[in-house]
Amino acid sequence: MTARAGESDVPGRTAAHAYACLAFTSVCFGANTTFAKLVVGEVSPMMVVALRWLLVVVLLVAFNRRSLARDWPNLKPHLGYLFAMGALGFAAFNGLFYIAAHYTTAVNMGIIQGVLPVLVLAGAWLAFRTPARALQWVGAAVTLAGVVVVASAGDVERLLRLRFNDGDLLVLLAALFYAGYTVGLQRRPASTALGLFTVLAASAFLASLPMVAAEAWLGKFQAPTLRGWVVVALVALFPSFLAQILFIRGVEIIGPGRAGIFLNLVPVFAAVIAVVYLGERFHVYHGVALALVLGGIWLAERNAGRTRKRGDPT
Numbered sequence: 001m002t003a004r005a006g007e008s009d010v011p012g013r014t015a016a017h018a019y020a021c022l023a024f025t026s027v028c029f030g031a032n033t034t035f036a037k038l039v040v041g042e043v044s045p046m047m048v049v050a051l052r053w054l055l056v057v058v059l060l061v062a063f064n065r066r067s068l069a070r071d072w073p074n075l076k077p078h079l080g081y082l083f084a085m086g087a088l089g090f091a092a093f094n095g096l097f098y099i100a101a102h103y104t105t106a107v108n109m110g111i112i113q114g115v116l117p118v119l120v121l122a123g124a125w126l127a128f129r130t131p132a133r134a135l136q137w138v139g140a141a142v143t144l145a146g147v148v149v150v151a152s153a154g155d156v157e158r159l160l161r162l163r164f165n166d167g168d169l170l171v172l173l174a175a176l177f178y179a180g181y182t183v184g185l186q187r188r189p190a191s192t193a194l195g196l197f198t199v200l201a202a203s204a205f206l207a208s209l210p211m212v213a214a215e216a217w218l219g220k221f222q223a224p225t226l227r228g229w230v231v232v233a234l235v236a237l238f239p240s241f242l243a244q245i246l247f248i249r250g251v252e253i254i255g256p257g258r259a260g261i262f263l264n265l266v267p268v269f270a271a272v273i274a275v276v277y278l279g280e281r282f283h284v285y286h287g288v289a290l291a292l293v294l295g296g297i298w299l300a301e302r303n304a305g306r307t308r309k310r311g312d313p314t
Contacts, residue, residue, distance in 0.1 A: 089181025
């Protein structure tokens, strides 16, 4: 496999392209929170996981057959690795997240997801010794503070009342899977983003089938209603199709450590979309959280491209 440098010096326009890709990815992931609310009672959770990736595979094969054919010789020798990536980073992450929602609170889930950038930074260092500067760790901490503000609605007492349960552990496990997927992208085989994503999406769909079977065996299966199909289509198009392709591209340009910081935008965008679409109120703490998250990303990205030029890994 080809190791991607990612963290080295990146031209300004190229870095800006990565930022745009990662920001839009966060918007799509944030929208997924609203989609999750709309799908309750319309289709069972594991069926959503299976259908979203099936629809993505259909889209990719329909519009990307030539590119996939060109990439296939490079992808084929690494199918085992890529299957593990798709199964853990897509299917298992989504499945665990849906299950966890039945056993824990949204506050807990929001806070625990905030550890993702830190997990990615640590994972990139452990797996590839990818250097992380002091400002990256500071930026990750600041963005995490923003996530805590959003998740707790700016209420300190609400944080102090938190209790961790089995659902929280499932969210943490899901975060570990996605962090591992993000770090693993640094060793992606040489291919186009679409070719790679086709194999990952197919792997996620295949891995989701036992999850649907288990759901049916437990008597929890529900076929989608008409509204359920509409929401599943939106989930497939935005957080599953567009967001994942753009995320792969962003990691390819600036590396997993720097790209992971942008995941902390997700809770903020989720709150904004809820305000606009669901009519929920925008509070002062939303603005504070947005400032913290954007400030943390700015700190983490400050002089990032010149890190190796200076020869200072921290």
